Amino acid sequence: xxxxxxxxxxxRCGVGVVEGLPGRACRLVHYEVVTSxxxxxxxxxxxxxxxxLTALLAEHRPESVAVERVFSQHNVRTVMGTAQAGxxxxxxxxxxxxxxxxxxxxxxKAAVSGNGQAxxxxxxxxxxxxxxxxxxxxxxxxxxxxxxxxxxxxRGGTRDRIAAAVRRAR
Numbered sequence: 591x592x593x594x595x596x597x598x599x600x601x602r603c604g605v606g607v608v609e610g611l612p613g614r615a616c617r618l619v620h621y622e623v624v625t626s627x628x629x630x631x632x633x634x635x636x637x638x639x640x641x642x643l644t645a646l647l648a649e650h651r652p653e654s655v656a657v658e659r660v661f662s663q664h665n666v667r668t669v670m671g672t673a674q675a676g677x678x679x680x681x682x683x684x685x686x687x688x689x690x691x692x693x694x695x696x697x698x699k700a701a702v703s704g705n706g707q708a709x710x711x712x713x714x715x716x717x718x719x720x721x722x723x724x725x726x727x728x729x730x731x732x733x734x735x736x737x738x739x740x741x742x743x744x745r746g747g748t749r750d751r752i753a754a755a756v757r758r759a760r
Contacts, residue, residue: 592619594652594683595739596643597731598660598675600635601628604731605643607650608721610743618721620650621732636678643682655683656742658734659692693741698734701741713737 591611597604603624610616624642626635647655657680660673676692683690696706703716714733718726720740727733 606736
């Protein structure tokens with residue numbers, strides 16, 4: 591199973607692609623952080639993100655997409671930007687005909703570290719270890735995106751396999 595994970599953000603959007611099977615080690619395929627200038631008009635920032643995600647979906651051909659679910663924060667501007675970036679990721683996946691699963695930060699942290707309250711350093715360390723990387727993925731947005739993808743693989747992506755079988759049957 592190949593999964594593209596997205597840690598949404600307007601200024602920095604982490605993207606990671608892994609391959610693997612439930613209960614087995616995952617393999618790193620790609621990671622990056624899509625950036626945009628906060629002074630650029632919102633419409634163009636979202637367009638930039640959409641174009642890059644669309645290109646990554648075409649290049650890496652994942653079977654599904656895992657996106658971090660927006661959770662309540664005190665900073666409404668941050669929540670809005672994160673939600674908008676997440677929506678762009680969901681739209682890009684839907685346009686490509688891919689199933690999307692959303693995970694809360696605590697679900698992802700628990701999946702990769704065994705602790706739903708793990709900090710960013712712990713998540714990065716576990717992603718580095720789980721993917722057998724010599725160097726930790728940086729910045730943390732990239733490690734978070736990889737953690738999302740690993741979480742999805744390990745949870746089996748059951749709905750994704752069903753959706754893929756239905757698409758093939760058509």
